[in-house]
Amino acid sequence: MKLLKNLKATIAVVAFSLPFIGQASAADEIKVGVLFSLTGGLSIVEKSLSDATLMAIDEINANGGVDGKMIKPIVEDGASDPKTFNEKASKLVIRDRVVTVFGGYTSASRKAMLPVIEKRKNLLFYPTFYEGYECSKNVIYTGSVPNQQLNNYIPYLVNKLGKKKFFIVGSNYLFPKEMAKVAKKLIEANGAEWVADEYLELGHSEWGSMVKKIKDSGADVVLSNVVGDSVISFYREYFNQGISQKDIPIASTVTSEIEVAALGGKYAAGSYTSFPYFQAIDTKENHDFIKRYRAYVNDPNAVTHVTMVAAYESVYEWAKAVEKSGKTKPLDIMEAAKGVSIDGPMGVMTVSPENLHNSMTPRIAQWQEDGQGKIVDEYDVPVQPLPYSAYGETADNLFCTASGLDSSKL
Structure with missing residues (x-):
């Protein structure tokens, strides 16, 4: 598989895999938070994000974890409520001592988690396409920007x-x-x-x-x-x-x-x-992912969609960063994530060393009566993320860099 082609081991039953050293013991684990809405109005979407995140974790653990360490997910319910997201993020970071939180769907939920993540110097992987206008050094953004x-x-x-x-x-x-x-x-x-x-x-x-x-x-x-x-x-x-x-x-x-x-x-x-993603993408990586996801949720007709794929690929980006760093402190993982690239169901994604957003390939689809999109336009290469494009940011004039936000440009 291209997604993890540079890693050291694969197993037949898991299409994406990671290297490991020996057999991890129960005490030798890495705790992460999985925080999406499992109840409330947004659960229709967010349940699939939680499932995709846990599926990636299970796949990685099935092949020995990350450098021999098992990933231990602690699952919480944001209940479609920003206040609850804030409270659950606090619990995960302070009480459970997770090294990363995978979560959030709406910008309101991200903004609610952000003060906790930043104050406690933790790390959030946020999978949703969003409006940009953010330059946090504690968030890896795996969704698209405008x-x-x-x-x-x-x-x-x-x-x-x-x-x-x-x-x-x-x-x-x-x-x-x-x-x-x-x-x-x-x-x-x-x-x-x-x-x-x-x-x-x-x-x-x-x-x-x-x-x-x-x-x-x-x-x-x-x-x-x-x-x-x-x-x-x-x-x-x-x-x-x-x-x-x-x-x-x-x-x-x-x-x-x-x-x-x-x-x-x-x-x-x-x-x-x-x-950047439609279920109709005609690649082996995507076809294999769809089959595995349907088997994982025990639903032969389950649909895949852009944010759940980003949630899934977030875990693999994180795992590559942990392996690259050799450390599990949140900010060490963040630093190692810079430049990490994976090739999965969505195609090639690469974390920008400057703004921690991902380059990805724009696509346009026209919906058909069978509920699937027919891809009618697709870029040849991934596009650089510009979270401040609404305010004049260009590839040659970045507002958000590794040094932080240059607010004088706004």
């Missing part, structure tokens, strides 16, 4: 699909607003215009008036930053009001296989999403 989702997306919509008038709609919190900020610049730079920028509360389910507003706006494409259960209500109302995805497609930055499975393929068919 430039890795939008820099390919807006030109495709304008130049390939001929769309010129964007209706921007999102849930009312930080991520959708930051994505809109980046999108507006790209829309204008590509000779198009945005005719509206509207927000409804998280969990909003009455989409009749908003969909009518879209229909009456003159827009020929909808850029959707709608999150969570609202996706289901939005797409179904769009379908019920008879708006054609061919004429006015929904182009989402959020909707993945798991949301499409929940709302029904016919309601999403013809719409688009931009992500």
Whole structure:
């Protein structure tokens, strides 16, 4: 397997493996926290992130762990509540003395954990695509940032699909607003215009008036930053009001296989999403991963999606960093993670030594009635993460570096 091709041992039943020295004893272990929402409104997504994280840990342990040490996961439930995430992170770091926390889905949960992680000089692996505008030295970010989702997306919509008038709609919190900020610049730079920028509360389910507003706006494409259960209500109302995805497609930055499975393929068919990962990626690494995941959760029809794959690959990046460092203190692991590269279901990912985000490959998919995305555009190489692209950051002018954030550039 390419993901761990430079490591020393493989076993037939586990596709991804790590080297080990001898047999680890029960006392010779590395404790990590696994903190996702197992209950509450976000559990529909976050349960799969927890499963994928534990699957990676089990695979690594099945092959002897990391340098002979078993990984001991301590699982907690964030309960879809930022305050609970803060409390559970405190418990994991202070009482359980974990050396790393794998967790968080929403930016609110990450922001709730961050004070604990930073104050206690611990380490968080955060797997979700997010809005950027963060430069922590205690977080490895394995999800995409706006430039890795939008820099390919807006030109495709304008130049390939001929769309010129964007209706921007999102849930009312930080991520959708930051994505809109980046999108507006790209829309204008590509000779198009945005005719509206509207927000409804998280969990909003009455989409009749908003969909009518879209229909009456003159827009020929909808850029959707709608999150969570609202996706289901939005797409179904769009379908019920008879708006054609061919004429006015929904182009989402959020909707993945798991949301499409929940709302029904016919309601999403013809719409688009931009992500670094889709279940439709046609590689041996991805096909093998899908089979193993379905076996792990005992569901032959389970879908895979971008954030759960990032959660899975987070563990392998962490393991390579631990092996590289030879140490298990959080900041030693962080330092060793710089430049670590893996090649898995999502393709090649590499931790930036500057901002601790990952380079990854942008892709665009059009959803089909069977609930799967057909990849219609894909970059040849991974793209550098620029968490401050909304504020003018470029590859030649980084705001977030190994020295910290240069706030004078903001």
